[in-house]
Amino acid sequence: MxxxxxxxxxxxxxxxxxxxxxxxxxxxxxxxxxxxxxxxxxxxxxSFTDFDIYSLSNIAYARFVGVRNYLQLLKDPLFWKAMTNTLYYVLVGGPLSIAASLGTALLVNSKLIRFQGLLRTIYFAPVVTTLVAVAVVWRFMYHPRFGLLNYALGFLGIAPIDWLGDPAWAMPAIILMSIWKNFGYNMIIFVAGLQSIPAQLYEAARIDGANFWEQFKSITLPMLAPTTVFVSIIAMIGNFQLFTEPYVMTQGGPVNSTLSIVLLMYQQGFRWWNLGYSAAIAFVLFGFILLGSLLQAKLQKRGEG
Amino acid sequence: MIQRLGKFLIATLAIIIAVVTLAPALWMLSASFMSAGEASTFPPKLLPSRMTFEHYFTLFTRLQLSRYLVNSLVLSVSVTAISLFFNSMAGYAFAKYRFAGRDRLFRFLVAEMVIPAQVTTLPLFLMLNKVGLINTYAGVIVAGMATIYGIFLVRQYALSIPDSFIEAARMDGASDFRIYWRVILPLCKPILITLAIFTFMGTWNDFLWPLIVMTDDSMYTLPVALANLTGEHVQDTELMMAGAVITILPVMIIFIALQKYYISGIMAAGLKE
The missing domain is CATH 1.20.5 (Single alpha-helices involved in coiled-coils or other helix-helix interfaces)
Incomplete structure (x- = not known):
């Protein structure tokens, strides 16, 4: 009981x-x-329907079209342009930004320097700013005639560059701005990684007579490898979602040189109301992000094992 | 000698980078006080020849910036308050309640985090359009009422709270909600502050979603209004800089006041991996 x-x-x-x-x-x-x-x-x-502006008023107008949207994407030169531009941004901008983060992390973590806290705050400040406002400011920084950047470059003997008006320079300009905006974030993560490296390793290396460069190569870099993998993949996922910078600064131009996947998705979806086609673009983006996440999971597992 | 030279070089490098980092923000501030047209001269002026507040005045009178400021504030505060409440309850439940399927449900949620928000925008727009939430505060708020990332952060933190605290409160006859409100929330304060800053800034700075939901000028948030103004006032550099200052200032103040929590939050997120 x-x-x-x-x-x-x-x-x-x-x-x-x-x-x-x-x-x-x-x-x-x-x-x-x-x-x-x-x-x-x-x-x-x-993404498997032809949902368009007519279906918006009456959903009955939308029909299933199978993989037609995806097939159409493969034939759409604008889509390939957006893909190439986004990959350019991801593959060039990502590594440069991470190098800037690592460099500044070493700097603010260096024992040779004073005011580390203040420097860290200054380097980090762009991260918290509003991207739209920053893009507005940088548009004027990039002005070919009155912009501060060309003025500063003039002192180094570099002729004025039409940053946002020249198809060859527009994407580098966006990359430069996003490095400025974002490097502080990963810098903080690298500082946390640097602080977790045992000090004895450096002491032992110094006793063996290793100089700064040797210590960096044989202790700092290998010990930071897991952090670097983590940071790179998170940055890659974020960079695939490039949208606000080209929307505000170039509207995807000149001659589509800064058209990104998400900008194309936005234009197709919310300007032309081709929602079915736009959803297919969104899923291509999702595919890339999924791939990045799987890669991260795999690399982390290997790091643990 | 070599060490002193190294010290000097490193300090110089650090200062140069600091100046380059600050330059755009300082120039924005300076140009916002220049009289119309002064920023568009060659060579560029670094300081206004005469300080003027006329652009701030124009923004708040003719261009109704206060309206956008209110929209941004209302949205950021509501999303932060609501999501903090909901995320903390769920995070606590995942950390401290044993129920069938808990771990499976949690793993499923974490896996969903790979879905980028952009994917959901199109159907979400159609849904909100159907129920008449386009162009309303609610339209922006519903998408941020709870986040998987927020639940995750609170859960990780709440795991470290000893069960004995909860048991002791239960012995005293406290209800489940009272335990959450009186015991768990105070103990989770550091992570809640971090999460509140992340959410407030994320909502304040967000662009794509309010751009889609707010189709009427009077409902724009500051970033949407600013992006829209640049189209119409492309020549009014000084005016746009004043608008950028107003947009950035609130988040900058919060960051400087609470940077300890902000930076430790990022460090924790990075180290966990």
Missing amino acids: ATSSQHKSLSHEIKSVRRAAYFFLAPALIPIFVFFFVPALAAFVL
Whole structure:
């Protein structure tokens, strides 16, 4: 009898724990389900339809068209242009930005320097600024005649560059600005990584007579490898989502030299209302991000093993 | 001698980088006080010949910047308050309640984090359009009411709270919600402050989603209004700089006041991996 009543109270307790857990989870999980999970699934379905401006008034006008949107993407020169530009941004901008982060992390972590806290704050400040406002400011910094950048370069004997007007320079200009905007973030993560390297390693190396460069090559770099992998992949995922910079600074021009995948998605979806086609672009973006995340998971597992 | 030279070189390099980092922001501030046309001269002027507040005045009178400032504030404060409340409850439940399927559910949520927000924008727009939430505060808020990342951060932090604290409160007859409110929330304060800063700044600086949801001029947030103004006032450099100052100033103040929490939050996020 006793065991049965114990059993009863135990199952009662499990029920009440479950009820309390659901009470705490529901307010967060319901919105995530309705406003994130369902739309993500719906976007997948949408990408197989010809949903357009007519379907907006009456959904009955939308039809399933199979993989037609994806096939059309492959034939769309604008899509390939956006792909190439985005890859340019990811493959050139990403490594440069990480190099800047690592360099400044070494600098603010160096024992040879004073005011480390102040320097760290200054280097980090661009990270918290509003991207739209920054893009507005840099548009004027890049002005070929009145901009501060060309003026400064003039002192080095460099002729004025039409940063945002020349198709060859527009993407480098966007990369330069985003390095300025973002390097502080990864700098902080690198500083955390540097501080976790045991000081004894450096002491031992100094006793062996290793100079700064040798210490950097044989201790700092290998010890920072996991951090670097982490930071690179997070940066890559973020960089694939390039949108605000070209939207504000160049509208994707000149001659589509800064058109990115997300900008193309936005234009197709919210300017021309080709929502089916736009959803297909969104899923190509998702594919790349998924690939990056899987790569990260794999590299991390290898790092642990 | 060599060490002193190295010290000098490193300090010089650090200062040069600091100047380059500050230059765009300082120039923005300076140009916002120049009289119209003064920023478009050659050679570029670094300081205004005469300080003027006329652009700030124009922004707040003729261009209704206060309207956009209010929109940005209302949205950032509501999203931060609501999501902090919901995320902390869910994070606590995932950390401290044992129920069937908990770990599976949590792993599923974390896996969902790879879906970029841009993917959801098109159907979400259609949904909100259907129920009449386009052009409303609610339209922006619903998308940020709870985040998987926020739940994740709170859960990781709450895991370190000893069960004995919760048991002791339960012995005293405290209800589940009371335990959460009176015991868990105060103990989670550092992570909640970090999360609040992340959320506030993220919402304030966000561009794509308010750009899509707010189709009417009067509902624009500051970044959307600023992007729109640059199209119309491309020649009014000084005016645009004043607009950029107003947009950046609130987040800058929060950052400088609370940077300890902000930076330790990023360090924690980076180290965990």
